[in-house]
Amino acid sequence: xxxxxxxxxxxxxxxxxxxxxxxxxxxxxxxxxxxxxxxxxxxxxxxxxxxxxxxxxxxxxxxxxxxxxxxxxxxxxxxxxxxxxxxxxxxxxxxxxxxxxxxxxxxxxxxxxxxxxxxxxxxxxxxxxxxxxxxxxxxxxxxxxxxxxxxxxxxxxxxxxxxxxxxxxxxxxxxxxxxxxxxxxxxxxxxxxxxxxxxxxxxxxxxxxxxxxxxxxxxxxxxxxxxxxxxxxxxxxxxxxxxxxxxxxxxxxxxxxxx
Amino acid sequence: xxxxxxxxxxxxxxxxxxxxxxxxxxxxxxxxxxxxxxxxxxxxxxxxxxxxxxxxxxxxxxxxxxxxxxxxxxxxxxxxxxxxxxxxxxxxxxxxxxxxxxxxxxxxxxxxxxxxxxxxxxxxxxxxxxxxxxxxxxxxxxxxxxxxxxxxxxxxxxxxxxxxxxxxxxxxxxxxxxxxxxxxxxxxxxxxxxxxxxxxxxxxxxxxxxxxxxxxxxxxxxxxxxxxxxxxxxxxxxxxxxxxxxxxxxxxxxxxxxxxxxxxxxxxxxxxxxxxxxxxxxxxxxxxxxx
Numbered sequence: 240x241x242x243x244x245x246x247x248x249x250x251x252x253x254x255x256x257x258x259x260x261x262x263x264x265x266x267x268x269x270x271x272x273x274x275x276x277x278x279x280x281x282x283x284x285x286x287x288x289x290x291x292x293x294x295x296x297x298x299x300x301x302x303x304x305x306x307x308x309x310x311x312x313x314x315x316x317x318x319x320x321x322x323x324x325x326x327x328x329x330x331x332x333x334x335x336x337x338x339x340x341x342x343x344x345x346x347x348x349x350x351x352x353x354x355x356x357x358x359x360x361x362x363x364x365x366x367x368x369x370x371x372x373x374x375x376x377x378x379x380x381x382x383x384x385x386x387x388x389x390x391x392x393x394x395x396x397x398x399x400x401x402x403x404x405x406x407x408x409x410x411x412x413x414x415x416x417x418x419x420x421x422x423x424x425x426x427x428x429x430x431x432x433x434x435x436x437x438x439x440x441x442x443x444x445x446x447x448x449x450x451x452x453x454x455x456x457x458x459x460x461x462x463x464x465x466x467x468x469x470x471x472x473x474x475x476x477x478x479x480x481x482x483x484x485x486x487x488x489x490x491x492x493x494x495x496x497x498x
Numbered sequence: 499x500x501x502x503x504x505x506x507x508x509x510x511x512x513x514x515x516x517x518x519x520x521x522x523x524x525x526x527x528x529x530x531x532x533x534x535x536x537x538x539x540x541x542x543x544x545x546x547x548x549x550x551x552x553x554x555x556x557x558x559x560x561x562x563x564x565x566x567x568x569x570x571x572x573x574x575x576x577x578x579x580x581x582x583x584x585x586x587x588x589x590x591x592x593x594x595x596x597x598x599x600x601x602x603x604x605x606x607x608x609x610x611x612x613x614x615x616x617x618x619x620x621x622x623x624x625x626x627x628x629x630x631x632x633x634x635x636x637x638x639x640x641x642x643x644x645x646x647x648x649x650x651x652x653x654x655x656x657x658x659x660x661x662x663x664x665x666x667x668x669x670x671x672x673x674x675x676x677x678x679x680x681x682x683x684x685x686x687x688x689x690x691x692x693x694x695x696x697x698x699x700x701x702x703x704x705x706x707x708x709x710x711x712x713x714x715x716x717x718x719x720x721x722x723x724x725x726x727x728x729x730x731x732x733x734x735x736x737x738x739x740x741x742x743x744x745x746x747x748x749x750x751x752x753x754x755x756x757x758x759x760x761x762x763x764x765x766x767x768x769x770x771x772x773x774x775x776x777x778x779x780x781x782x783x784x785x786x787x788x789x
Binding site for chain 2: 248257259320321324325326330331334345358363412442443
């Protein structure tokens with residue numbers, strides 16, 4: 240049986256990571272050099288996360304906020320194991336939803352159903368499990384007959400709904416949700432909130448990245464505010480969201496003054 | 499932080515899985531576990547191959563017939579070209595070009611599509627965790643599915659144009675297995691290179707064209723005997739050289755030379771190991787470079 244019940248579901252210790260971006264012609268040699276020597280200096284390195292540490296206890300909901308480019312999605316990718324840490328380490332205890340924002344990863348020329356199948360098979364689900372959940376997913380995402388239409392024809396709301404529906408129905412022990420609340424109307428958002436409450440109630444752990452501050456406030460048990468790849472503040476969601484809003488207001492004032 | 503786990507509803511126990519993600523060096527993961535993981539994703543590879551095969555012919559009138567027509571037209575063009583240059587043609591030459599182009603096409607698809615597999619499936623790579631070698635391998639499987647009908651067409655042409663039939667034909671399965679192994683090896687090397695070196699993606703088409711011309715596909719291997727010794731020796735280093743020489747021998751009714759088969763076998767053993775190690779030891783870094 241499970242021996243480490245009291246250990247946190249997610250432990251992030253001194254996590255840093257950066258993207259390697261090729262910008263100029265010189266990067267060809269940089270790439271070749273990198274290939275041989277694994278030298279981080281030869282590419283144009285864009286730091287994405289710097290020295291992040293936090294823990295997520297089992298059964299809790301961690302909300303992550305921050306501006307675009309603050310490193311929120313990168314953080315989820317590190318927790319999911321898609322991106323390797325550059326320093327530090329990430330420990331995850333439990334089955335994790337290793338399928339992130341399927342909306343971004345979807346192949347536009349395939350139908351919704353085919354995308355669910357492809358993504359599900361990639362993370363190792365069996366055809367039988369997929370047959371069982373595909374209709375549920377389509378129903379939850381309110382796709383109707385569009386589930387058999389190419390994803391290219393979807394609205395951004397439909398894609399976001401499908402993305403959340405897929406992640407929620409994979410029944411992971413640890414859910415990583417990226418911007419699920421950005422798309423979809425208020426009615427769907429209610430549905431999302433209900434589903435998340437249900438998932439939490441059964442003791443699952445959720446990491447939620449969102450711009451929807453109000454929703455995050457009501458759902459999260461702790462929050463982290465990321466700014467330029469670093470943790471600006473973490474703790475009670477109300478406090479963190481207030482600080483962030485204060486900061487955002489000052490920022491927008493600042494940019495108005497620039498005019 | 500406080501534990502706020504005391505939600506309503508029944509608490510389901512967690513499974514015992516634990517993942518530890520640490521900085522990656524170029525060390526190899528547990529190879530046997532990796533291969534098992536790849537094998538477990540068979541259904542994914544088949545589905546991905548079908549998804550990729552769907553797009554190029556979608557909306558065309560002739561649909562999947564293009565899978566045969568495309569290499570056939572290619573063969574016709576080369577045959578016309580070389581007949582014009584050499585000043586002689588003939589049905590033997592026709593069969594050699596068609597069989598060569600059809601078979602080489604399989605390697606071409608593997609290296610051309612499989613070599614770009616990671617970029618092609620960027621969305622999946624950035625948003626899910628699975629053994630990435632499944633991506634190029636599934637595209638190669640797609641290439642195999644495209645090869646099958648062309649082989650049927652070739653068999654008909656071979657009979658129709660009075661191609662020679664000899665005991666050498668029994669070595670075809672072995673030759674093809676060697677081709678698959680060599681292609682997998684080269685494909686995994688290219689698939690890794692294209693992620694690290696962007697230019698590779700552009701360069702790949704030229705490399706493939708050169709590879710085709712330095713391999714006896716559209717000219718008889720024997721023709722190269724006239725070349726100076728050193729050049730001949732260098733051309734023989736091409737991993738596909740002796741293999742396609744053997745194919746030509748077989749389709750013209752002969753039996754492949756043992757030395758040719760041994761050399762192909764060496765490549766078929768070295769390249770997949772090399773390519774696999776190269777790919778797998780670096781795949782953890784792929785996602786960092788796919789922006």
